[in-house]
Amino acid sequence: MSHYIKVILVLFVLSTTLFSNSFQDSTLVEGFAKAYAITADNSGLETAQKNPAAITFTKQQFSTTYTSYFDDAYKTVNIAYAKSIGNSFYLGFQIPTRLISDIPETIADGNGEGFQIGTFSDTTVEGVLSVGVKSKNNKLRFGSNFKTRYQKLYSQTGTKIGLDLGAQYYSKHITLGASLQEIGSIMKWDTGKNENIPLITNLGIAIRPNKIVTFLADTSLTKTTVDINTAISWKMHDQLTINGGIKELLKTQRLSVGLNLLLGGVYLDYAYSQNNYLGSIHKVGVRINVF
Amino acid sequence: MSFKKIIGGVLILLLSCTVISASPIKVIIKISNQVRGKTFSNSSLFSNNSITQINEFSLDFKTNSVNQSLVNQDTTFLIDLKDDTQLDTFIEEAKHFENVIYVEPVYPVSVFSGTNDPFYNKQYYLSKDKLQHIVDLEPIHEIIVAVLDTGVDVRHLDLEESIYINENDPINGIDDDGNGLIDDYNGANFLGKSEGLGITSSLDLHGHGTHISGIIAAQSNNAEGITGLNSKAKILNVRFLNQFGRGNQVDAAAAIVYATNAGAKVINCSWGYFQANTILEDAINYALSKDVIIIAAIGNTNTNLKEYPAAFEGVISIGSVGEENKRSSFSSFGDHLDFQLCGESIYSPILNDKYGYKSGTSQSAAIMTGMVSKFLSINPLLNQTIIFDAFVVSSSLKDQKSYKEGYGTIDIQKLVPLLTGQELQLLENEITESKTFTLNRVMNYPNPVPSSGTTFGFETDTIDLTYTLRVFNLLGGLETKFQGRTVNGYNKVEWTPSRLFSGTYLYLLDVSSQTKSKTKRGKLSIL
CATH class of the missing domain: 3.30.70 (Alpha-Beta Plaits)
Known part of the structure; x- marks a missing residue:
């Protein structure tokens, strides 16, 4: 086993704590613009958050993202790094973080009416270790995410470990993807409360009729919910790609758009969406492919 | 030569x-x-x-x-x-x-009136825009309002008392008053005049003119039908449109001159065409020179296509809004648009003692005509400039005329004192609706939310407003919604969240009256 893997595994063991709720696409930029319909996508590190098999499409990449949600109601950031090891093996590490501050702390006053006595925050940090392998003919790809989460909400802390598994079948014009997220995930709070995080099954397809356009669709299933996400990616130019999609066709129908701009070897990513009630979401990201 | x-x-x-x-x-x-x-x-x-x-x-x-x-x-x-x-x-x-x-x-002209809609309450516009106060104003002087249209059903039970009678030319086959028309006792016909067709009847065979006349002057308190905006106005019935609502501008021009010479103070033109004959413009200018106020419908094309006579200088051009005071989907617009009034589902007399709903800028123009005629019947010395300026000052966009809305809608509470000197006494529910309300101390407590639940509290100074409270997850998905009516003072909505994960959520409180809305948002955390 290589030295790097040993180090990562040690860190993984030492740093794990437990978290609750999926980040979904809250820290992604390109994946967000693609309406999270990325189970069969091959854009690499971001896609690995939903289907860890997608880590096998990176060589060596560093990325960071920043998001402002709903007119600055809260923020997310993500730092990620992935590298291929040899021809078939891939490693990635991400730290998605969500920061919610200025939450009013309130009580009832003597008249039974609300009274604010201070503020608190809700901070969630997750560590995601992604491992992937691909077959010699590059068609079959497998991956897994080992996730640990830590959340500090008011004065309580919660921790979670979880596992994602994913697979993709890749060909020139079509990719099929499948993944299971939150296998065995339980959010454990220091108050004694435990929350079972539902298992999520994702099935997706990506169709590439040519080098310019990709159609994406996937469905996410839990015991009680079903949803469908669809997206289009259009490579207008070698240096410019436009993405857009609709998340949760059966529920919120969130429309999102974005672009990837390649300048001097650096990808600048931007995504945008609007919620009719809560306001706008703006996301920016930087990706550097290091060779 | x-x-x-x-x-x-x-x-x-x-x-x-x-x-x-x-x-x-x-x-x-x-x-x-x-x-x-x-x-x-x-x-x-x-x-x-x-x-x-x-x-x-x-x-x-x-x-x-x-x-x-x-x-x-x-x-x-x-x-x-x-x-x-x-x-x-x-x-x-x-x-x-x-x-x-x-x-x-x-060039031809045709009426601007759309389809019937049986689903709206009858004459809702009277309460919505406080036009009931216009109805209630006591007229002093008789005012002749010319309705140039398809004619009027002068025998309609709700209109027969509102028709202008030319006593000088009784029905006897003779032009007793020498005005060039035979027997224009209860109406004049100009349909086919330019073609020498010899039509004499001014009775409405279409229904449009009757509907317009009813909006203006249907009788009040006669145990019949509806109430017009000025039931003391006298409708000068001038027909120049046929049973299909079509006519030509030469006949229209003659009708305008006739109405002016007959003493009409207001002329309603709920018709038009996108090209204008000079003769029509000449007639309009003649009427304006005699201090006649001309009110015209802007058109129902939902474009900025100029239609005449509304687009002529000096003509007051009226567009349509619906119940929410938004421009009607059919209403034309442009820099020639002056004001907007209700034009959707207007209930008024139609042929044969019946009543019906019609929608269109025709109806909006008729409402304006009714209002203007009422002000003139209180003070006949008002001229077009004074009236127009008063409407502008009382309008929602008085400082910034809009391409799509003109000067906007009219605030009756401001308009009536300007043109009558009388202060408007609002009804209690109108007071509630018109003033700005406060919305304070919006929060949920206790927060963080324990397993026993939380209460959303907010304070307002107005009763009977509508509130909607929505709770969203961090991805923007709606988790729950509450609706209700406010009390004056501190309002409470209790909530025990179930099947929600621990974490932070966003909520939005929207409180609204018919005309105003306020929104406050917040964060809550479930432990």
Whole structure:
């Protein structure tokens, strides 16, 4: 086993704590613009958050993202790094973080009416270790995410470990993807409360009729919910790609758009969406492919 | 060159043209008579190829009267052409003849009224826009309001008392008052006047004119039907549109002159066309010079297409809004739009003692006409400038006229004192609706939310407002919603979240009246 893997595994063991709720696409930029319909996508590190098999499409990449949600109601950031090891093996590490501050702390006053006595925050940090392998003919790809989460909400802390598994079948014009997220995930709070995080099954397809356009669709299933996400990616130019999609066709129908701009070897990513009630979401990201 | 030779030259041109034409097939030519006192002999006009008929026409249809501003020493001819005449070429060539003032095809007009809608409450616009207060204003003077339209069902039970009666010309087959019209006792007909069709009846065969008249002047407190905005107004019924709601602008021009000379103070024009005959503009200017207020519907094309007479300078152009005070989907717009009034699902008399709903800028214009006529019946000294300026000052966009909304909608509470000197006494629910309300101390408590639940509290100073409280997850998905009506003071909504994960959520409280809305948002955390 290589030295790097040993180090990562040690860190993984030492740093794990437990978290609750999926980040979904809250820290992604390109994946967000693609309406999270990325189970069969091959854009690499971001896609690995939903289907860890997608880590096998990176060589060596560093990325960071920043998001402002709903007119600055809260923020997310993500730092990620992935590298291929040899021809078939891939490693990635991400730290998605969500920061919610200025939450009013309130009580009832003597008249039974609300009274604010201070503020608190809700901070969630997750560590995601992604491992992937691909077959010699590059068609079959497998991956897994080992996730640990830590959340500090008011004065309580919660921790979670979880596992994602994913697979993709890749060909020139079509990719099929499948993944299971939150296998065995339980959010454990220091108050004694435990929350079972539902298992999520994702099935997706990506169709590439040519080098310019990709159609994406996937469905996410839990015991009680079903949803469908669809997206289009259009490579207008070698240096410019436009993405857009609709998340949760059966529920919120969130429309999102974005672009990837390649300048001097650096990808600048931007995504945008609007919620009719809560306001706008703006996301920016930087990706550097290091060779 | 003599006048006769000039006319002859023009007519030779007319005779020599043999081209294909599309409709219309009527042309109006105005020629300046350079020599005073010369009369024109048209005996040479009757043999030609393209021309089928020539009629000398005057807006001042009384043979013995003089209307210097319009007739002067000019002569107007209405000419019928064969169907295959190339109209553009004909007109272009005719224009080049000396002394020809203008040559135009005779443009049509049609009513601006849309479809019936049986789903709205009857006359909702009276309460929505506080127009009930206009109805309640006590008129002092009788005002003649001319409705130039498809005619009026003068026997309608809710209108028969509102029709202007020309006592000087009873129905006896004789033009007793010498105004050029026979038996214009309870209405005048100009339909087909320019074509010499000999139609005399001014009865409405379409329904549009009756509907418009009802909005303006249907009787109040007669245990019948609806109430018009000014039930003391006298409707001068002037018909120039046929049973299909169509007519032409030459007849319209004659109708306007007639109405002006008959003493109308307001003329309602709920019709139009995207091109204008000069003769129509001449008639409009004549009426305006006599201080007649002309109110016209802007049109129902949902475009900025200018239609006339609404687009003429000096005409008050009216568009339509719906119950939410948003521009109606059919209402035209543009820089010629002045004000917007209700025009959707307006309930009013139709033919044969019935009532019905119609929608259109026609109806909006009629509401404006009713209002203006009521103000004039209280103070006849008001002129168009004073009235227009008062409406502007009372409008929602008085400082920033909009391309899509004009000066916007009218605040009756501001308008009535300006034009009557009377302060408006609002009803209690109107007071509630009109004033700005406060929304304070919006929060949930306790927060963080324990397993026993939380209470959303907020304070307002107004009762009976609608509140909607929505709780969202961090991805923007709606988790739960509450709705209710406010009390004056501190309001509470209790909530025990179930099946939600620990974490932070966002909530949005929206409190609204019919005209105003306030929104506050917050964060809550479930432990």
